[in-house]
Amino acid sequence: MTSFSPATVFNEKVYYFDNNATTRIAPEVVSAMLPFLEQWWGNPSSAYRFGAAVHGHVEAAREKVAALIGADPKEVVFTSCGTESNNSAIHSALYMNPGKKHVITTKVEHSANINFGEYLQKRGYDVTYLPVESDGLLDVHLLEKSIRPDTAIVSVMYANNETGVLFPIEEIAAICRSRGVLFHTDAVQVPGKLKLDVKALGVDFLSLSAHKLHAPKGIGMLYVKRRTKYQPYLIGGHQEKGRRGGTESVPNIVAFGRAAELAMSTLDDENTRVRALRDRLEDFILARIPNTVRNGNKDLRLPNTANIAFDFVEAEAILLLLDQLGICASSGSACTTGSLDPSHVLMAMGLPPMRARGSVRFSLGIYNTSEDVDYLIQHLPRIIQKLRDISPLSPEHPDNEAYDIEAAREKHESDLAEALAEEHAPAGA
Ligand SMILES: Cc1ncc(COP(=O)(O)O)c(C=O)c1O
Secondary structure: OOOOOOOEEOOEEOEEOEOOOOOOOOHHHHHHHOHHHHOOOOOOOOOOHHHHHHHHHHHHHHHHHHHHHOOOHHHEEEEOOHHHHHHHHHHHHHHHOOOOOEEEEEOOOOHHHHHHHHHHHHOOOEEEEEOEOOOOOEOHHHHHHHOOOOEEEEEOOOEOOOOOEEOOHHHHHHHHHHOOOEEEEEOOOOOOOOOOOHHHHOOOEEEEEHHHOOOOOOOEEEEEOOOOOOOOOOOOOOHHHHOOOOOOOHHHHHHHHHHHHHHHHOHHHHHHHHHHHHHHHHHHHHHHOOOEEEOOOOOOEOOOEEEEEEOOOOHHHHHHHHHHOOEEOEOOOHHHOOOOOOOHHHHHOOOOHHHHHOEEEEEOOOOOOHHHHHHHHHHHHHHHHHHHHOOOOOOOOHHHOOOOHHHHHHHHHHHHHHHHHHHHOOOOO
16 A cells, blocks of 8 residues: 555645545556546547547556456446446336336435435336345345346445445345346445455446545446446447447546556455454444444444444534544435435434434545544544533433423534534633
């Protein structure tokens, strides 16, 4: 792994624990893409040598991305993002099987699937959202029982972006194959963390997004297994062998290729050093901060993700106070930030809404150091205590003998506003 100076924003160091939202662009990736912004800006579809040279680099990147997932380069279709890849796979399956109107997915998918499913329902399709168990795992027998003669596609994520919990993709793919149903997996959170091999997994479609593996935003890919009938989602030029219209984003594609190479080389780091950092952080919180609970299965999950419920406090308040210290974490998917609803993933796991609202996701990555974890665990207990001291949700709070939850909530909001104002005030004020 290349070391480089810590991320700084507003001239402050950033302690970044939100790698499932997006990742820092690796310096090697920046160097690889720069010539395609400054010098080799030709259109890869142009017939002259300037275009042909650029085209060669697109194909070289395709080989590298294919190698990351064990695919044939011809099976890689570049898209703009993970969302487009997910939408395209489901759209293609429905288009190619016009008699089939049923889609199976889960209640804990990224909004790229959940909201696309709702859109399909409004257009007359039937979508089954499978439930999960309390530790976030999926009942594969229930999935099998949900397959119907009119099921066009099953789309199930590989790793959950909020909890890191893994689904048994190989087993699900085998069930779908035996039932003659197409299978797509959203593997956006997986590369660089687990080895990916589409042949061993037996999937028909698989989505990736480059900004989760230290490349820029705005580039993704869809693996389409050879001989799978495919209908493009973006209709336009003949790019991507007619599978996606639109002039290729060459710098981003080259960046994705370089990031794919790096992701293979950092697999060990992610599974040893990063895993140990995550475990140290999680063990510390669970042992030293009372009334905390891990959300999600302990073992069947990504090595970088810890999702913890801090009872009697609101995650948003924790995140605000962490942010004041330059620490970035989140309460769920970045795509649902701003929503007051508790996480749909944690609710699907059966958490009470209060516990879901007090849950924070810490997602680490290859640029995290032991000092980052030291800094976080040095400050976190004080932040939680401070918030609990003023929380009417806490059983230790003196006002809580006659417990009126609504009144308590109102009081909580105003106390919180005061506490935050105090935290923002200059030292000594
Ligand atoms: C599991 C999962 N799927 C899909 C996406 C969407 O990817 P993109 O941001 O590239 O559209 C994300 C991004 O947060 C994700 O975590």
